[in-house]
Amino acid sequence: xxxxxxxxxxxxxxxxxxxxxxxxxxxxxxxxxxxxxxxxxxxxxxxxxxxxxxxxxxxxxxxxxxxxxxxxxxxxxxxxxxxxxxxxxxxxxxxxxxxxxxxxxxxxxxxxxxxxxxxxxxxxxxxxxxxxxxxxxxxxxxxxxxxxxxxxxxxxxxxxxxxxxxxxxxxxxxxxxxxxxxxxxxxxxxxxxxxxxxxxxxxxxxxxxxxxxxxxxxxxxxxxxxxxxxxxxxxxxxxxxxxxxxxxxxxxxxxxxxxxxxxxxxxxxxxxxxxxxxxxxxxxxxxxxxxxxxxxxxxxxxxxxxxxxxxxxxxxxxxxxxxxxxxxxxxxxxxxxxxxxxxxxxxxxxxxxxxxxxxxxxxxxxxxxxxxxxxxxxxxxxxxxxxxxxxxxxxxxxxxxxxxxxxxxxxxxxxxxxxxxxxxxxxxxxxxxxxxxxxxxxxxxxxxxxxxxxxxxxxxxxxxxxxxxxxxxxxxxxxxxxxxxxxxxxxxxxxxxxxxxxxxxxxxxxxxxxxxxxxxxxxxxxxxxxxxxxxxxxxxxxxxxxxxxxxxxxxxxxxxxxxxxxxxxxxxxxxxxxxxxxxxxxxxxxxxxxxxxxxxxxxxxxxxxxxxxxxxxxxxxxxxxxxxxxxxxxxxxxxxxxxxxxxxxxxxxxxxxxxxxxxxxxxxxxxxxxxxxxxxxxxxxxxxxxxxxxxxxxxxxxxxxxxxxxxxxxxxxxxxxxxxxxxxxxxxxxxxxxxxxxx
Ligand code: BGC
Numbered sequence: 001x002x003x004x005x006x007x008x009x010x011x012x013x014x015x016x017x018x019x020x021x022x023x024x025x026x027x028x029x030x031x032x033x034x035x036x037x038x039x040x041x042x043x044x045x046x047x048x049x050x051x052x053x054x055x056x057x058x059x060x061x062x063x064x065x066x067x068x069x070x071x072x073x074x075x076x077x078x079x080x081x082x083x084x085x086x087x088x089x090x091x092x093x094x095x096x097x098x099x100x101x102x103x104x105x106x107x108x109x110x111x112x113x114x115x116x117x118x119x120x121x122x123x124x125x126x127x128x129x130x131x132x133x134x135x136x137x138x139x140x141x142x143x144x145x146x147x148x149x150x151x152x153x154x155x156x157x158x159x160x161x162x163x164x165x166x167x168x169x170x171x172x173x174x175x176x177x178x179x180x181x182x183x184x185x186x187x188x189x190x191x192x193x194x195x196x197x198x199x200x201x202x203x204x205x206x207x208x209x210x211x212x213x214x215x216x217x218x219x220x221x222x223x224x225x226x227x228x229x230x231x232x233x234x235x236x237x238x239x240x241x242x243x244x245x246x247x248x249x250x251x252x253x254x255x256x257x258x259x260x261x262x263x264x265x266x267x268x269x270x271x272x273x274x275x276x277x278x279x280x281x282x283x284x285x286x287x288x289x290x291x292x293x294x295x296x297x298x299x300x301x302x303x304x305x306x307x308x309x310x311x312x313x314x315x316x317x318x319x320x321x322x323x324x325x326x327x328x329x330x331x332x333x334x335x336x337x338x339x340x341x342x343x344x345x346x347x348x349x350x351x352x353x354x355x356x357x358x359x360x361x362x363x364x365x366x367x368x369x370x371x372x373x374x375x376x377x378x379x380x381x382x383x384x385x386x387x388x389x390x391x392x393x394x395x396x397x398x399x400x401x402x403x404x405x406x407x408x409x410x411x412x413x414x415x416x417x418x419x420x421x422x423x424x425x426x427x428x429x430x431x432x433x434x435x436x437x438x439x440x441x442x443x444x445x446x447x448x449x450x451x452x453x454x455x456x457x458x459x460x461x462x463x464x465x466x467x468x469x470x471x472x473x474x475x476x477x478x479x480x481x482x483x484x485x486x487x488x489x490x491x492x493x494x495x496x497x498x499x500x501x502x503x504x505x506x507x508x509x510x511x512x513x514x515x516x517x518x519x520x521x522x523x524x525x526x527x528x529x530x531x532x533x534x535x536x537x538x539x540x541x542x543x544x545x546x547x548x549x550x551x552x553x554x555x556x557x558x559x560x561x562x563x564x565x566x567x568x569x570x571x572x573x574x575x576x577x578x579x580x581x582x583x584x585x586x587x588x589x590x591x592x593x594x595x596x597x598x599x600x601x602x603x604x605x606x607x608x609x610x611x612x613x614x615x616x617x618x619x620x621x622x623x624x625x626x627x628x629x630x631x632x633x634x635x636x637x638x639x640x641x642x643x644x645x646x647x648x649x650x651x652x653x654x655x656x657x658x659x660x661x662x663x664x665x666x667x668x669x670x671x672x673x674x675x676x677x678x679x680x681x682x683x684x685x686x687x688x689x690x691x692x693x694x695x696x697x698x699x700x701x702x703x704x705x706x707x708x709x710x711x712x713x714x715x716x717x718x719x720x721x722x723x724x725x726x727x728x729x730x731x732x733x734x735x736x737x738x739x740x741x742x743x
Contacts, residue, residue: 005319011660013605035266038327043322049079055301058292071102074291085339090142091244093149093163095133095403096410099423108136110405110429112532113162115398118554121565121660121679123178125359130182132355138186143335145183148192148233150176150223152460152605153555156564159201159480162397162511162530166554167606168674169222170698177230187334192227192741194272196220196254196586198239200572201480202569203581208242208594215602217576224696225347232330234267240275242594247734249275255286267329279304288322295584300377349364349406360531360538367626370523375545380444387451388470390433394535398424399477405429407535419582420478429533436540454496455555461501468505469497475511478582480569484515484561494518513557526595543629552624556607558617565601565609609724611671622721628653635727637716641736643694645718650687663692665699666715696738711735
């Protein structure tokens with residue numbers, strides 16, 4: 001129905017040559033490769049038309065606004081005579097964003113944070129989430145989604161970690177690729193971002209990420225490469241930061257040596273908003289399009305680019321290449337042949353909410369469950385919910401990804417200061433855990449107390465059969481959190497409640513790890529991430545066991561900040577800079593100097609860092625409990641060209657559940673890394689033989705257009721998380737070469 005509606009509203013394009021009785025121009029020949037069609041279009045464009053397509057407007061600052069511009073992240077007018085679409089760009093990964101409600105009353109479906117998607121370890125769900133957002137974007141007339149955030153979690157305190165897919169390159173790459181494919185299944189473009197090593201928010205406009213090149217290729221770039229390989233995004237967004245001394249958006253090594261010469265990427269590179277610092281250098285390094293031009297010091301790809309071409313400093317052919325790459329992405333995604341509707345189309349929000357709920361139900365992680373506290377008994381007579389505004393909703397993360405979700409905003413707290421103040425508010429989605437729990441326990445008296453007063457909360461807990469504390473930790477783009485300790489005295493609150501009622505459950509709504517000094521005193525802990533617009537309903541169903549917990553941590557939870565490679569965000573000498581150092585909209589940064597952030601851990605990100613340091617985390621990567629018990633037997637490993645591990649998984653419990661055997665591989669002394677996993681749903685008291693195959697992309701080197709896995713001895717470990725082994729064996733693998741899977 002949606003498709004029909006969208007086509008009905010399609011923009012009329014110029015009559016085809018065939019209709020006009022001539023032979024069709026190459027760009028209309030859908031049997032031709034996208035790049036050939038794009039090149040033919042570029043030949044038909046005037047110099048001015050080309051120059052206009054390589055820099056984009058930032059609608060909040062565009063005056064006067066073109067008639068068909070709607071407030072969002074970006075707008076680039078098309079060339080109607082050639083059917084070249086106006087690019088209408090929106091954020092992004094968690095839903096069609098509407099930061100600080102720039103479009104009054106425009107709602108969209110909000111997925112849980114990407115960490116929840118990653119925690120499902122289920123690429124099909126990542127695809128469905130992307131397909132859902134893409135459908136809404138298209139129906140709202142957007143055709144470029146600034147989605148696909150895949151920066152690896154190097155720092156547990158990262159302000160934007162909730163928008164990304166965790167710390168492992170294979171998991172993050174596979175999941176982002178599936179998400180992007182889902183977005184683009186709607187014939188719109190998705191980006192992958194922020195390329196690369198945009199790993200901290202503090203002073204992100206000036207952070208010079210220092211890292212050994214081989215280590216970078218083996219970690220963050222591996223995630224991007226897998227994501228591009230699997231998702232084929234039309235565009236790559238370069239980040240704000242510098243890498244080894246060059247800004248991402250004028251970094252020839254990143255934009256040309258790696259992306260083009262090594263990976264053969266055909267689409268276009270767009271800048272992050274306010275991330276361009278030059279004309280000649282950026283153009284020659286491989287930047288194809290300047291985004292949000294009003295946020296840069298000048299419109300580098302406007303008049304200055306025309307002058308640089310006229311003066312011969314930038315070859316004319318480079319302009320043609322920029323536009324060819326943009327149009328290649330536009331054509332390959334299907335956008336050129338399926339223009340977006342001219343006016344907004346109806347959206348099936350109920351069907352989309354079900355996707356959001358399913359991601360939450362599959363991605364929320366059960367961290368602790370002692371004494372069978374969970375699932376909650378439907379016979380409980382008195383249940384008290386404490387804190388986190390759990391009477392009205394669930395928390396979301398802040399920044400450009402902020403969705404104003406379908407049900408509205410029950411709580412919204414403006415920021416008084418800080419780099420995010422101009423574009424982020426602390427926002428709850430309308431998905432009340434209180435209402436959802438009441439609906440599932442109609443015979444119980446379910447009440448709520450705010451948690452502001454630990455003494456009152458303890459009194460309420462003492463008087464109940466079960467107490468559930470909803471603890472929150474808000475994170476936002478443009479700011480890192482300064483400590484992993486829960487803010488606002490919530491540790492004290494949890495202590496007080498746990499002391500008053502032995503049947504206490506802590507539900508964490510966080511954008512990453514939190515410290516849990518009270519862990520020994522609380523029988524059950526649930527990591528709900530930011531659970532999206534159906535988070536309340538999903539949590540209620542999980543807590544009562546209507547669905548089983550299936551999520552596994554996509555990042556390590558540290559026992560203390562001292563375990564981290566960098567215990568706190570790195571700042572320039574003398575402390576963090578002005579707001580403009582973290583927020584492109586907050587002013588000019590050209591007088592400020594970049595400062596180094598040393599990624600000394602190299603490719604040993606996340607669990608590999610802990611393994612290398614001999615540190616025991618609080619909860620390891622890949623960890624998550626279920627309501628049932630799995631038993632693993634008869635594990636054996638196969639070497640050769642298709643290395644794998646096979647194991648019999650038996651569900652010994654009385655409930656169905658999802659097992660997630662994970663395969664790790666290590667060569668030499670290097671810490672092991674995830675090379676494969678299988679998600680297995682098993683009914684109670686059934687068993688199944690499961691094979692987990694090694695994905696060479698996780699460890700192979702990329703050489704001359706092929707993944708080359710060096711031959712030699714590898715220690716393969718089958719585990720239930722990064723530190724818990726089922727079985728392990730050293731196998732000898734021959735050198736193995738894998739052709740690129742797609743394209
Ligand atoms: C963010 C990008 C986003 C862009 C447009 C920037 O501040 O870093 O992720 O896509 O704004 O909103």
